[in-house]
Amino acid sequence: MKSLTTVNDLRALRREWSKQGKVVGFVPTMGNLHDGHLQLVHAAKAKCDEVVVSIFVNPLQFGKNEDLDNYPRTLDADKAKLEAAGVAAVFLPSVAEMYPRGLEQQTFVQVPGISDILCGASRPGHFRGVATIVCKLFNMVAPDIAFFGEKDFQQLQVIRLMAKDLSMNLEIIGVPTEREASGLAMSSRNGYLTDAERELAPQLYKLISEMKASVLAGNNDYAALTEAFVGKINHAGFKTDYLAVKNATDLSDADAETESLVILVAAYLGTTRLIDNLYFSV
Numbered sequence: 001m002k003s004l005t006t007v008n009d010l011r012a013l014r015r016e017w018s019k020q021g022k023v024v025g026f027v028p029t030m031g032n033l034h035d036g037h038l039q040l041v042h043a044a045k046a047k048c049d050e051v052v053v054s055i056f057v058n059p060l061q062f063g064k065n066e067d068l069d070n071y072p073r074t075l076d077a078d079k080a081k082l083e084a085a086g087v088a089a090v091f092l093p094s095v096a097e098m099y100p101r102g103l104e105q106q107t108f109v110q111v112p113g114i115s116d117i118l119c120g121a122s123r124p125g126h127f128r129g130v131a132t133i134v135c136k137l138f139n140m141v142a143p144d145i146a147f148f149g150e151k152d153f154q155q156l157q158v159i160r161l162m163a164k165d166l167s168m169n170l171e172i173i174g175v176p177t178e179r180e181a182s183g184l185a186m187s188s189r190n191g192y193l194t195d196a197e198r199e200l201a202p203q204l205y206k207l208i209s210e211m212k213a214s215v216l217a218g219n220n221d222y223a224a225l226t227e228a229f230v231g232k233i234n235h236a237g238f239k240t241d242y243l244a245v246k247n248a249t250d251l252s253d254a255d256a257e258t259e260s261l262v263i264l265v266a267a268y269l270g271t272t273r274l275i276d277n278l279y280f281s282v
Contacts, residue, residue, distance in 0.1 A: 177276075
């Protein structure tokens with residue numbers, strides 16, 4: 001596995017692959033890799049000749065009071081996992097390599113509307129940071145196919161819209177959420193949970209699963225259903241940031257006529273912010 005730190009070296013490798021007619025897959029990450037990330041790698045390996053994984057903790061998508069400095073960094077372990085998974089190259093750029101003019105002078109990419117709701121409302125500027133870094137990485141890696149986890153459902157939709165709006169010549173594939181045996185969605189931020197919180201955390205998935213069952217049973221009064229389940233989530237020991245039933249295709253508000261639905265939730269458990277979702281058809 002090649003370890004690359006500069007855009008020039010990455011592009012040189014990409015040119016070689018282009019000459020050989022190889023299909024290139026890409027998995028962007030912030031490191032601290034778990035089985036959810038590795039499922040993205042496996043999906044990429046199944047569809048592509050060569051796979052590039054980036055590891056970059058992107059300061060542009062963190063707010064002032066968020067956990068940039070404390071975000072878990074486990075580079076040696078990450079590289080060992082990627083090499084074992086058969087990744088061809090890992091891209092490990094510095095902040096200066098990604099933002100040579102500095103964060104304040106960086107050109108931004110912003111996807112309007114969808115970036116301002118749900119996580120975007122709770123974390124202003126977050127999706128601007130996500131769209132900007134992913135756009136830059138797409139330009140650097142020039143992948144044929146890029147792979148993203150469906151756990152970050154809103155992020156996936158933001159990136160799909162960005163790629164469509166900017167006429168990017170690549171396919172974006174969403175990979176189903178990898179869960180622990182308890183049902184808890186795998187996330188790097190799960191490492192922040194105390195032992196007691198980790199015991200409680202799977203209740204979030206259990207409750208949105210109950211909410212999905214209620215919808216499938218014919219309950220389409222989404223406002224009343226959401227209010228009831230916010231109460232249940234809070235009663236279980238969480239502090240709900242948001243809970244919503246949306247149209248899965250564009251994250252507009254769902255109504256009784258909407259066939260493709262997604263339930264999205266963000267809730268705090270102690271100081272840790274957990275997100276999850278379930279999407280389905282009625």
